[in-house]
Amino acid sequence: MLIITPFLYAILVPFFRKYLEKVHTGWFVLPVPVGIFACLVKRVLFPYPAPPLQSVPWIPSLGIHFSAYGDGLALLFGLLISGIGALVVVYSIFYLAKEREALGNFYVYLLMFMGAMLGVVFSDNVLVLYLFWEWTSIASFLLIAFWYERRASRYGAQKSLLITVLGGFAMLAGFLLLANITDTFSIRAMIVQRDTIFAHPSFGPAMVLILLGACTKSAQFPFHIWLPDAMEAPTPVSAYLHSATMVKAGIYLIARFTPIFGGSPAWFWVVSAVGLVTLFWGAWSAVRQVDLKAMLAFSTISQLGLITCLMGAGSPALYYGPGPTAAIYTTAILAGVFHLINHSIFKGCLFMTVGIIDYRTGTRDIRKLGGLMSLMPITFTIAVIGSFSMAGLPPFSGFFSKELFFTAMLNASELNLFNMETWGLLFPVVAWIASVFTFTYCMIFVFKAFLGKHKPQKLEKKAREAYWGLLFSPAILAALVMLFFFFPDQLVNYLIIPAVASILPGFIEAGPEIGPIVAWHGWTPELMMTLGVVAVGSGLFLLIRNRPGLYRRPPEVWSLNYHYDQLLERSEAGFYRLNRSYMTGSLHDYLLYIFLFLVLVLGAATIGLDAWAFDAAGNSPITIYEGILALVLLGSALVVLFARQRLIALIGLGVMGYVIVMFFVIFRAPDLALTQMVVETFTLVIFLLCFYFLPELKTRVESPPFRFRNEVLAGAVGLLGTI
Amino acid sequence: METLMSVIVGIIFAIGVYLVLSNSLLRIILGISVLAHGANLLIITMGGLKKGGVPILREEAAAYTDPLPQALILTAIVINFAITAFLLVLAYRAYQTTGVDDMDDLRGPDHV
Structure with a gap:
């Protein structure tokens, strides 16, 4: 319940901002951390016999529950988050001028962060923990880029997001490995199965992946480079996220998983x-x-x-x-x-x-x-x-x-x-x-x-x-x-x-x-x-x-920042070049990709599924009329292909259409025949209309490889169509 | 009959694809029309040919041909007509604005 409060309150903040412009928005936000702090202090001073576990089913079919568990470690972090949060809100009320800054955004982000951070420390389910974990990264990103018109702010925000989300992703993989070993998503249940985890071959990878998450978040070497750039954020944010709470999340993770991995x-x-x-x-x-x-x-x-x-x-x-x-x-x-x-x-x-x-x-x-x-x-x-x-x-x-x-x-x-x-x-x-x-x-x-x-x-x-x-x-x-x-x-x-x-x-x-x-x-x-x-x-x-x-200062090449920037620039340029190489802007090339893909997938599926079976037994007989019609159809299609003049090609197309009308009649589809007849006529009329404006077909000599490539592809598509 | 139709469909596809891959705008539109014809024939062949009566509900026929492919083709014909008409107008406008009907020239000067 405590975790949800900041989120719910964050929804209200824009309204305060809009309707009560005279008063600094921070005053409305202040009760939230103060209230949470008071609740937690009460919990510390009068501890329950056993820390309560509150669980709400979230995705019951996968065994994922939205469960909160308040033990000593979580309470300690909760106190830090809400206590320093309250002080930071007071500070920010005087630090950020209410006329100039987008206070609504600031406090929404701040409350979002507060809720997410409380979620990280109180959740017992690793997937819920991961969810809140990434949420803090996003809130941090938004807060660093709060003065987004500054170039350095955007750079720092992007850097912090890239590094922490990279670590978070690794952590998710580690969590899934652990869940795979222990068959549970609950951290407390994992601690019980400590010996199983120790004996399992994926102990090492899971540990390294989770530590990667902790180290990126807590700015441990060599992932520390994002933290100095994150200082572009407003000072209350630096005081809150980047020294007192968010960067401690990595420490929290290490502490939380010490009972599982510690001792090795x-x-x-x-x-x-x-x-x-x-x-x-x-x-x-x-x-x-x-x-x-x-x-x-x-x-x-x-x-x-x-x-x-x-x-x-x-x-x-x-x-x-x-x-x-x-x-x-x-x-x-x-x-x-x-x-x-x-x-x-x-x-x-x-x-x-x-x-x-x-x-x-x-x-x-x-x-x-x-x-x-x-x-x-x-x-x-x-x-x-x-x-x-x-x-x-x-x-x-x-x-x-x-x-x-x-x-x-x-x-x-x-x-x-x-x-x-x-x-x-x-x-x-x-x-x-x-x-x-x-x-x-x-x-x-x-x-x-x-x-x-x-x-x-x-x-x-x-x-x-x-x-x-x-x-x-x-x-x-x-x-x-x-x-x-x-x-x-x-x-x-x-x-x-x-x-x-x-x-x-x-x-x-x-x-x-x-x-x-x-x-x-x-x-x-x-x-x-x-x-x-x-x-x-x-x-x-x-x-x-x-x-x-x-x-x-040591040479630039030695610093990790240099390599980070190089990596970003290189990959950007590389992907740009890769894109340019296949996005040529030519319709012909794109069609080539489409048909090639079609041939490959269909061909592979036909061969792979052994679908070459051919059975002429169920065929209906061919009468002489139908034979003639088929020949005419083929002939007209070839006319379209080889026509040097557009009018002849058009006539070929028309003949094709009308022959198909005849086929529809033979194949017991009178309504199709009628429709096709009407449509074909209209098409011809429109073609003719456009011919009035469009130029003659050019007898343009195409290069032999170009034609050959097209012929091969066309043949392959035709063959597949036959099959 | 089905085998013959399959072969014809294959040849029509080949011609259509070749036309679509060419550089002239008009040929591409013709190619698309040809492809559509091929596809229609393919669908009706898949449904089986000349089995039973016309799918119009009457008492005398014992069996009807499968009406589903015909319904599909009906849609396809109309859509094909719309696309052809649209492409023609597009080609006309493009020619009017740029004065070219060749795909390579249409890409603009920085792609030469």
């Missing part, structure tokens, strides 16, 4: 390696950016990689089964879920501050910005909270997840499983280097934009502090960041533990108590790593600031 070496290696590479590459690229939003986009990619990596690193827990050994891997999953919440909150907050900067100064280029601290003190405070949380500094909630991340990476390096002995050391090392870059770009974000010299001559507008409406949403998120640092246990107990319980069923009950998360736990290796990150990251920041030439 392939799953562990693929998921954590992809996550680690993405983490590193995103952080590395983010440092290079000069556009604040692009920097945040790459940082989103890197943070998503981090969560993916944690999901992978936690999957060995399923290999060991519930028990004390698995506890450290359970911690990794816990860290992943924790960071997921954190990231949604601080990244949403940061995007909104960038939006404010953009709105107030007219640019997002850090080369033009600077010295905004004194002009926009509140925005500055919020940005500091958000980015320090991202960098993993205390006293912000990002600190916990960063610490837990290092713990998980250290644990993973000590894993004596799946060939980890040789490669294990790479995990903490790469993670640490990536964290250094993360720290560096956080510093760039804060210091380049807010500190330094103010350059008013470079800005399009006079910078001022934003009004309260724009500040409201990021301020709430920033407050949450602080709140989670001081009271992490409430968050863990109410939200994270149920979510982890649904990723690793049976582990929370069996495993030892997960210790309370505290800020200070002695001089552990994790703390040393954090200190190292701060030290080296600050050094790197100073280095980059003083030597800007250090970070030269």
Whole structure:
């Protein structure tokens, strides 16, 4: 029911837009996410004994039911979607001017997305999940292209749609493979049959295909290229879809399928390696950016990689089964879920501050910005909270997840499983280097934009502090960041533990108590790593600031974007050429195709079906009149063929028609004979009329191959007609 | 009789296809007419020839020929007439506008 609400409401939005023009449409939309959020909070605080499964038959004959299932993981995502959704709606009310923008469209798309995303996380049926999954892609496409008059918007929208739908399609194939193995479309029923899936030969393909879907959606390397281009969307959309919710759908998918695939070496290696590479590459690229939003986009990619990596690193827990050994891997999953919440909150907050900067100064280029601290003190405070949380500094909630991340990476390096002995050391090392870059770009974000010299001559507008409406949403998120640092246990107990319980069923009950998360736990290796990150990251920041030439762009050929563009261009040109080669615009060629096809299909069918049977037994006798008529018919047809003058050809055609009239008489079809007679006469008259205007038949010499080709084809068609 | 008719239909088809594939507009229209004639004959041959009486309900005949092919042909004749007439007018208009009746010339200058 909650899933349907946004869709139903979306239908009403155009009416609000039309009849109540004075009021910003956003105010009418706001109750929806707020209401859903309230419902979900009630569910979290007063949990039912067992999560209810609501099922509505959709295509009962195929066993496809529209079933919704609200476990811990789904509830967590639902809260994120509706909570951040509400804040984004508030933000957008002040961000998008009601006079200029097509607000009706914007809110319809936004509600559509919200509903689809809720559908993704709550549905239990894989096909319904797929349906909603593609729906989010389409909503994202529409929202990125919201300012469709811009070329870059259209480019980014197309790119995101192509990549995510490609992944979605692969995912559908994976789902169908799974359904084929388990003979059910329900995810929970699949989890029960885990051993069957493990033993089945299509385990590998199904896993890879589903991961492809998750990686394209969550912008994992090498599919991350769509996310920076998606930043052409309005900032509320970037904050909502492309950092807080939609890109988390891939993570959700990984988490949801961990109980099915987790515990296998392939799953562990693929998921954590992809996550680690993405983490590193995103952080590395983010440092290079000069556009604040692009920097945040790459940082989103890197943070998503981090969560993916944690999901992978936690999957060995399923290999060991519930028990004390698995506890450290359970911690990794816990860290992943924790960071997921954190990231949604601080990244949403940061995007909104960038939006404010953009709105107030007219640019997002850090080369033009600077010295905004004194002009926009509140925005500055919020940005500091958000980015320090991202960098993993205390006293912000990002600190916990960063610490837990290092713990998980250290644990993973000590894993004596799946060939980890040789490669294990790479995990903490790469993670640490990536964290250094993360720290560096956080510093760039804060210091380049807010500190330094103010350059008013470079800005399009006079910078001022934003009004309260724009500040409201990021301020709430920033407050949450602080709140989670001081009271992490409430968050863990109410939200994270149920979510982890649904990723690793049976582990929370069996495993030892997960210790309370505290800020200070002695001089552990994790703390040393954090200190190292701060030290080296600050050094790197100073280095980059003083030597800007250090970070030269690699050649264009190396970038994945280049190959993506090349692929699109080449295939476009290729198909254009292919089309041109057979769409010649000549009627003759087209007829040739048609007749060739006819000959091939009919001939193949005749030979293939053994239809050569010939039986003259049932034939009626031939009388002398009929013989003569047949001869006349043939003769007149040949006259039409060989006539050099059009009048003679026409006479031939007329004779043919009248002979056929005679045949109809013989064959007991008097009404046909009458009709044919009348029609034939009229045809002749019209022909004659037109002859008055049309030129003589040209005795044009056609080239021999042309004639030969036509003759062969005509002969073949005639032969088939005979048969 | 059926065998003879089949052979005739085949030859008529061959002539029709050859005419349709030619370059002259008028020949194409003639070809389509020829093809239509062939098709009509093919249908009536398929229904069986000279079996039973005329399909008009009267008492004396014991068996009638199958009226279904005749109904089909009736439709086909009329449609063929309409198409021929339409094509002729189209050819006339095309000739009036462009001054050519050759398919290769009709494609325009960029296809030469």
